[in-house]
Amino acid sequence: MKRREFIKGVAGSAVAWPLAVRAQQAEIPVIGFLSSRSSDDSKFLVRAFLDGLKEIGFSEGNIGIEYRWADGKYDELPNLVTDLINRKVRAIVTAGSETSALAAKSATATIPIVFATGDDPVKGGLVSSINRPNGNITGATGSASVLVAKRLELIRELLPQARVIGFLVNPKGTNQKDDVAEAQAAARSLAMDLVLVTASDEIELDRAFSTLSERRANALSVNLDPFFAARRNKIIALAAHYQIPTMYYFDYWTRDGGLISYGTNLSNVYRQCGVYVGKILRGAKPSELPVVQPTTFELVINNKTAKELGLTVPATLLARADDIIE
Numbered sequence: 001m002k003r004r005e006f007i008k009g010v011a012g013s014a015v016a017w018p019l020a021v022r023a024q025q026a027e028i029p030v031i032g033f034l035s036s037r038s039s040d041d042s043k044f045l046v047r048a049f050l051d052g053l054k055e056i057g058f059s060e061g062n063i064g065i066e067y068r069w070a071d072g073k074y075d076e077l078p079n080l081v082t083d084l085i086n087r088k089v090r091a092i093v094t095a096g097s098e099t100s101a102l103a104a105k106s107a108t109a110t111i112p113i114v115f116a117t118g119d120d121p122v123k124g125g126l127v128s129s130i131n132r133p134n135g136n137i138t139g140a141t142g143s144a145s146v147l148v149a150k151r152l153e154l155i156r157e158l159l160p161q162a163r164v165i166g167f168l169v170n171p172k173g174t175n176q177k178d179d180v181a182e183a184q185a186a187a188r189s190l191a192m193d194l195v196l197v198t199a200s201d202e203i204e205l206d207r208a209f210s211t212l213s214e215r216r217a218n219a220l221s222v223n224l225d226p227f228f229a230a231r232r233n234k235i236i237a238l239a240a241h242y243q244i245p246t247m248y249y250f251d252y253w254t255r256d257g258g259l260i261s262y263g264t265n266l267s268n269v270y271r272q273c274g275v276y277v278g279k280i281l282r283g284a285k286p287s288e289l290p291v292v293q294p295t296t297f298e299l300v301i302n303n304k305t306a307k308e309l310g311l312t313v314p315a316t317l318l319a320r321a322d323d324i325i326e
Contacts, residue, residue, distance in 0.1 A: 029281050030064035032084030034104060036096035036226040038071040044252070045095065045116075048267040052274020056282065063281075070100070072227035074172055077103035085111065091280050093273055094139075096226040098124045098174045105137055112280045115139030116273045118224045118249070118263075119175045120146060121291055130291045140272040140292035142250070142264040147297065148179050148223070149186035151247045151262050154299070155219045156190050157317055158260065159245060162218035164193045166244070168208055168235075170225040171198045179223050200227060202234070209238040220246040222253075232256060245309055254300040254325060259309065264294035298322040 033049075035042060046067075053063065066087055068080040081104045084092055091112040094100035101115035105126065113136055115126060121141055127133035156162060167183045169176040180196060187194035195215045197208035212220060220239065222228055228235060229250075236257045239246040248254060248261040272292045280286065299317075302325040306313050318324060 028062060028064050029090045030066060030087065031277060031281075032081075032087070032089035032092040033065055033067045034070075034077065034081050034084060034092055034094050034100050035068070036070045036072060036074060036077060036100045038230040039067065039069045041230045041232075042069075042095070044267060045270045048270040049093070049095075049116075049274040052271040052276075053278050055271075055275055056278025058278050058281065070096070070226075072230050074099050078107065081107045091277050093277060095270070095273075096229075097224075098126065099226075101126050101137070101139070102174065109136055111136065112286045113137040113139075114273050114276045114280065114286070116142075116269050118142040118266075123178070124174060127291060130293065133287055133289070133291055136286050138276060138286040138289045138291055140269045140276070141294070142266055142269045143294055147249070147263060148182040148221070151221050151249070152183065152186045152190060152192070154260065154262055154317070155221060155245070155247050156192065158311070158313065159219055162192060164195060164215060164217045166195045166197055166208075166212045166215070166217040166220040167223065168197050168199065168220060168228070169223040170200050170227050172200045173223075173225045173227075175224060183221070183223075202231070205231065205234060205238065209242050209244070212244055213242045217244060220244050222246060222248050224249045232258070240305075240308070243309060245306075245311060251298055251300040251323070254302045254305075257302065257305060259302055259305045259311075261300045262297060264297055268294070301325065 066084055066089060068084060070076045070080060077100055085108055092104050094104045094113060094115045098117045098119040101117060104113045116139060121127050122130060126137060155165060169180060184194055195217050197211050199205040199208045232253055245259050248258045249263045250266050251261050254261040276289055299321045300323045301313055301321045304326060
């Protein structure tokens with residue numbers, strides 16, 4: 001081969017190769033990941049989601065993911081989901097709360113949506129049926145919000161003499177109205193006074209714990225909310241500072257130093273979302289995929305935190321715990 005022809009061929013390959021790579025990259029499906037939580041707070045959940053995708057044969061090598069984080073600022077969700085739609089994503093995963101899913105559902109009736117939520121998706125208006133979700137949306141729920149009364153019962157078992165209990169909610173959350181009503185009913189049945197405190201920013205969190213201290217609350221139950229999840233280290237620290245025994249809704253709170261939690265394993269919820277997204281990319285329709293519900297709930301107790309609060313956890317409660325952190 002002549003030198004001039006060789007150089008010409010190499011030059012042609014140099015041009016064709018990037019074009020081929022770009023064409024190959026263009027064929028890689030891209031999905032959107034919309035969360036009302038923060039990225040730092042969600043690392044373990046993203047790992048679980050990616051594990052679910054791998055079960056169906058997708059990895060970061062053959063799929064693209066566009067992440068959008070609201071960091072507890074719910075009013076930013078509509079703009080974030082619009083941005084994902086403009087990027088022509090093949091599916092949208094909504095995480096963190098029902099609020100994310102509702103924002104996506106309002107924005108598109110054609111792009112498949114897979115939600116991860118702790119709320120009741122039927123009551124929240126996401127789907128018309130658990131077994132036969134309608135339209136372009138399905139997902140998995142941790143059902144954390146339906147356990148409000150059970151958590152108050154467990155607090156009473158932990159603290160038999162408790163008479164005043166706090167209930168922390170985010171007034172901007174979609175689940176707060178129903179959950180407050182359930183907490184009030186449960187408190188009445190347990191002959192306890194419920195002190196409702198609200199917070200949707202850092203200053204209000206400090207004020208909420210100050211109010212609980214002034215009202216001499218014997219304990220506190222933190223309601224399900226992504227804003228609280230993203231600030232769990234602050235909430236755990238405030239509970240320790242004010243010496244208020246506190247119940248949480250997912251186990252990772254307790255593993256991070258909280259006293260006690262009761263709920264489903266959230267990582268399993270996100271893994272199932274990854275499985276569903278993979279199935280949809282393989283051709284399944286959201287309406288053919290029933291909403292996944294938890295079959296078990298975990299009671300986790302941090303005995304180290306209990307001792308720091310001067311509490312002795314009843315043996316009956318320890319015997320029922322799925323995990324005890326010493």
